[in-house]
Amino acid sequence: MRNTLPVLTVVAAILVIWYLAAFWMNAAWVMDQAARADREVGFADLFTATMTQDRPVVAAPHQVVTALWDGVFGHEITSKRSLVYHGFITLEATLWGFALGIAVGVGLAVAIVHSRTVNMSVMPWAVISQTVPIVALAPMIVVVSNALGVEDRLVPKAIISAYLSFFPVLVSMVSGLRSPQHMQLDLLKTYGATRAQVFWKLRLPSSLPYFFASLKVAIAASLIGAIVGELPTGAINGLGARMLIGSQFGQPLIMWAALFAAAILAGGLILIVTAIQRAADRRMGVMR
Amino acid sequence: MTLVGLAIAIWLLALYANVRLARSGMREARYAVPTIFGVTILVMWELVVRGLEVSPVILPAPTAIAERFATSLGTLWIDFVQTVLKGALTGYAMGCGAAVLAAIAIDRSSFLTRGLLPVGNFVAALPIVGVAPIMVMWFGFDWQSKAAVVVAMVFFPMLVNTAAGLKATDAIQRDLMRTYAASYGQTLLKLRLPAAMPFIFNGLKIATTLALIGAIVAEFFGSPIMGMGFRISTSVGRLAIDMVWAEIVVAALAGSAFYGGVTVIEKAVTFWHPSQRGRT
The missing domain is CATH 1.10.3720.10 (MetI-like)
Known part of the structure; x- marks a missing residue:
């Protein structure tokens, strides 16, 4: 059990890096859209936009969890979407x-x-x-x-x-x-x-x-x-x-x-x- | 039917020869027996396919495959370069190199080692091939995405093996280095890395197979109009089964040569290890 703390730290670090990567990689698309629409995006908007895309380059962890949850519990287990x-x-x-x-x-x-x-x-x-x-x-x-x-x-x-x-x-x-x-x-x-x-x-x-x-x-x-x-x-x-x-x-x-x-x-x-x-x-x- | 009968006769003959050879205890038998076994299977395949007139759409005869192989050397070479040299080897070098460096880096901190090794062990057992579609989405259809899949596949097995290898020195050996007043770098270069080599090569050998699997699988998710995975999936679609088998031959040769090459290097580097000694 002495490994619990180090393992949790590493997992937490992976999650943080993952979120940063999702923000970084998805931001380009948001900026691109905004530039086309001739809008400015603030940091807060940019952040929410990168976390909730339908077709993200990097899916944020909570999106994956949602998709998993939906896939496992959202449909009948005989359904083709389950x-x-x-x-x-x-x-x-x-x-x-x-x-x-x-x-x-x-x-x-x-x-x-x-x-x-x-x-x-x-x-x-x-x-x-x-x-x-x-x-x-x-x-x-x-x-x-x-x-x-x-x-x-x-x-x-x-x-x-x-x-x-x-x-x-x-x-x-x-x-x-x-x-x-x-x-x-x-x-x-x-x-x-x-x-x-x-x-x-x-x-x-x-x-x-x-x-x-x-x-x-x-x-x-x-x-x-x-x-x-x-x-x-x-x-x-x-x-x-x-x-x-x-x-x-x-x-x-x-x-x-x-x-x-x-x-x-x-x-x-x-x-x-x-x-x-x-x-x-x-x-x-x-x-x- | 005569051909099938001939096949059975040849099989019995080869079996008899192999039993005699194996019992004789001759040194040459170590190579002769498996060779005879392999050749017998090829001959029987040929004779049975011809004898029972199996449709070439199901199973072509070895000679038909060899013929196709010889006539489409150009295409096969292009596929080989695309998949093996560009996709698999590049990814293999990058993934294994990064994993060894990462193992050395985390080795300095016992906290990181205790945290990363269980995670690495777990991830090494996961079906990482699944990242192939994501990598294709990120890096495009060309060989870069294949190399990226290979990197992801070989990294964790390699990391776990290297980290285990770096622990392989005895306390008495490390103490000796201390009495020499060796620095960390010197201990690493002269004692711990050489001692880790058997483990590192074990990882490198596991990674050869993974690298080829990764590079070919990634091509099923999208590729330019060349590459072994591409050729296999399109040839199956066109029922050009002899072409598929020609690609399988290339894959088998590439895989065996890759593995064999790493083994040769291993013998040269870890000649001192008990598993390599005494076999001249």
Whole structure:
């Protein structure tokens, strides 16, 4: 808790800088309008004008909060203008991608730990796969899944988000499954344990702290994947699509609101995953 | 069907070869096994696409992609310069440079460090790609807005990594510098920055992927009539799927080369670190 005061100070400083930036960047437009109308604007007028524009260059924090509030509570949650509705669409893709990413990551890690061949042939390609910018592949995934008769827009988004999230899980699980010490492995050998028994009773339990630690990275990556997946796919639902719509129709406030809704969603997901990690660590007796 | 049968036969053969190679424990196997794996996938892709006569609108064969790649080198080069060299690299250099300088600056004040690091950690996990439409609105359609998105994306991961790296020295090492009567600047240059290098390079490597993603995503929100993101979205619209794949090849090559380049520099700079030693 000793970090509370510094964090609050930094957040307050960010807000102040933000307001100054909003004033500074939006002032040009107001001055311009005034010059055309041949009016003088006083400082007070200038200030209120910069804070309340409909299409601000920099939306002031209270405008973003208003737009968020309106988006979340101002409409029925089934309405297309509700951020809850769009957030839920994105969340759905994120969670499917997260689950898929975990399944692929854990599955590959188990195969890699048990087979030298898989390790040598797959591991380098897994690393290379992460250097390929996924956004380049995203439209392809949409086209192919459409051609295969998958109408649901959820599927390509979930695949893209799994592509981003499987890697942290894979890397952590490989080191986790390899974390038992030689002495422990030898002990199980003296018991005459089979490979399956070694896996279930030693390798898997000792990999769990690694697994939960990787989830935090994976969930953040999943959300990025889901949002990126909405951009080139011509999606009309979801937070990413909301940003695209705001950008195309010149409605900056929609963009800002969607951006902050995404940030809040990310924060919430990370908090949940952190809580799960803490609970699991406590159960496992791993104290930090 | 014969082609599909051939594909399966080749796959089994390559699998057998890889198992033998992996068990042999030869040094060359480290490179041979993944290469065989990759080549096998390409060959099977080719044979299956030809064998099942998959429409080129869905999935073109690798040879078709290679052909398109070879015939449109000029366009691909223009896109590469626009997106990678102008957008991604400029933003990468500015963002990472600014983050390292900022980390050094806040490092002097423990109050700022304790305040900024939790915020930075949190922001690093947020979907910052979302600022792309705002940056396009601020900086226009050309590469400047792409560079700005990249700066925003790489800044916080880099800041967090550098700040962690600057803490990586032991008290005993700092005490040694004190007994030498080293000034703050000398300690920073001769001890703390070198000790932070593994962390800094970790951040730099994470940032390479982010930079390319940022530069391409920003192009979906508006771009001049060139750039990889622009070409991909328009080619999908025209169903010129082989062109999309050619761009994907460029993106993959650029991404791997970028990452590989940073890794090479890392090896040269942090040769003393345990993770780099003993692998000659």
